Amino acid sequence: MLTDWELGKLNLEEVNPHLHGGRVENHLGKTPPVHPSEIQTSISPSSAVELSTKLAPFLLVAGVKTLQKNDTAALRAVADGNGKLLIDFHQLSNSDVSTNLVVSPVSAAAVLAAVSLGARGETKQQIQDALYLPSNDGITKQGFRDIFSLYTSHKNLTLNLAEAMFVETKYRLNEDFVKSVEKYFLADVESVDFVSAPSDAADVINLWVSNHTNNKIENLFSADSFDYLTRFVVTNAVYFQGTWKISFDKSETRKQSFYMDSVNFVDMDMMHVTGDFAVSSSNELQANILELQYTDEEVTMLIVLPYDRDGLLSTVQRLTSLDQVSAGTFPQTVQLTLPKFNIETTLDLIQTMKQLANALVVLSSTAEDGKIEVRISVE
Numbered sequence: 397m398l399t400d401w402e403l404g405k406l407n408l409e410e411v412n413p414h415l416h417g418g419r420v421e422n423h424l425g426k427t428p429p430v431h432p433s434e435i436q437t438s439i440s441p442s443s444a445v446e447l448s449t450k451l452a453p454f455l456l457v458a459g460v461k462t463l464q465k466n467d468t469a470a471l472r473a474v475a476d477g478n479g480k481l482l483i484d485f486h487q488l489s490n491s492d493v494s495t496n497l498v499v500s501p502v503s504a505a506a507v508l509a510a511v512s513l514g515a516r517g518e519t520k521q522q523i524q525d526a527l528y529l530p531s532n533d534g535i536t537k538q539g540f541r542d543i544f545s546l547y548t549s550h551k552n553l554t555l556n557l558a559e560a561m562f563v564e565t566k567y568r569l570n571e572d573f574v575k576s577v578e579k580y581f582l583a584d585v586e587s588v589d590f591v592s593a594p595s596d597a598a599d600v601i602n603l604w605v606s607n608h609t610n611n612k613i614e615n616l617f618s619a620d621s622f623d624y625l626t627r628f629v630v631t632n633a634v635y636f637q638g639t640w641k642i643s644f645d646k647s648e649t650r651k652q653s654f655y656m657d658s659v660n661f662v663d664m665d666m667m668h669v670t671g672d673f674a675v676s677s678s679n680e681l682q683a684n685i686l687e688l689q690y691t692d693e694e695v696t697m698l699i700v701l702p703y704d705r706d707g708l709l710s711t712v713q714r715l716t717s718l719d720q721v722s723a724g725t726f727p728q729t730v731q732l733t734l735p736k737f738n739i740e741t742t743l744d745l746i747q748t749m750k751q752l753a754n755a756l757v758v759l760s761s762t763a764e765d766g767k768i769e770v771r772i773s774v775e
Contacts, residue, residue, distance in 0.1 A: 474539030477528030537580035553638035594619035608633040642671040674725035
């Protein structure tokens with residue numbers, strides 16, 4: 397049995413210890429679901445003018461396929477919450493299906509979870525609710541410690557998660573708080589002078605970011621990023637580099653028509669490979685699903701292709717759990733066609749978090765006991 401999968405533009409989400417998301421769209425309109433009893437299912441390319449600016453609507457989910465044998469209850473609790481946060485991020489950030497989207501909820505969760513250790517009362521509860529964190533700080537800390545360890549345990553690829561906290565030199569953080577973020581979030585904690593030497597502070601942070609993203613992200617901050625009220629900056633970086641288990645042959649890459657809609661198309665480089673892949677069909681999501689494995693088989697990428705040409709938004713709205721895209725696959729020989737792609741996204745995390753928690757988190761001066769005080773401005 398042979399299935400043709402010709403996919404539109406990839407929308408890549410960062411690698412995470414639970415499956416994540418991205419996008420595709422087919423051009424032939426209604427495409428029947430893939431099933432072992434069927435002889436062949438053909439799915440055609442669609443939507444994208446330029447690789448960097450347009451996309452063919454499909455959902456792409458990248459992540460650690462299965463948790464390892466040393467899976468803990470704390471790791472599962474935090475990972476499950478991160479999966480729910482991914483869906484929230486995707487739905488809140490993705491009303492415009494004509495643009496690319498890269499979402500990294502584990503980064504946002506790790507940053508704000510660390511901050512939550514210094515929050516109290518209603519503020520702490522708001523952060524926990526928005527991030528789907530356990531109410532018990534001990535579980536949260538151990539869960540993230542396990543996640544950070546999980547990210548460094550792969551032998552056949554590079555998968556790193558790093559965090560740092562840069563603190564104004566005149567600002568004193570509670571010692572227990574600092575020890576917690578260093579131990580459980582493996583965070584670097586460093587003093588910088590935001591007020592008197594903002595350019596130097598920006599250089600220090602930018603160097604850290606560059607070093608932890610293999611120089612892929614540079615000049616993230618400038619002196620204008622800070623003011624006299626800046627007390628500290630928390631950064632998080634995810635870096636991934638891996639090789640497909642079934643590799644694309646460069647000699648097979650060729651120009652093909654790539655449809656923007658039912659009429660308009662552009663010619664672009666398309667990669668080709670034939671191999672045995674895990675596939676499934678979801679009537680619930682109204683989409684077909686194909687799994688791409690890396691050489692480390694615990695890391696995988698799932699492509700979710702809506703049955704309908706314009707079905708992405710509907711599929712995303714139906715998505716309530718990552719289990720919907722990660723269960724029930726079966727092996728099938730597939731002719732796979734993918735475009736070469738490069739994607740960058742800038743998101744306003746504050747705006748997204750305001751929608752999630754109906755609040756804007758603002759860090760202010762230390763309280764009398766040295767704890768971080770986190771204020772919520774409800775709008």
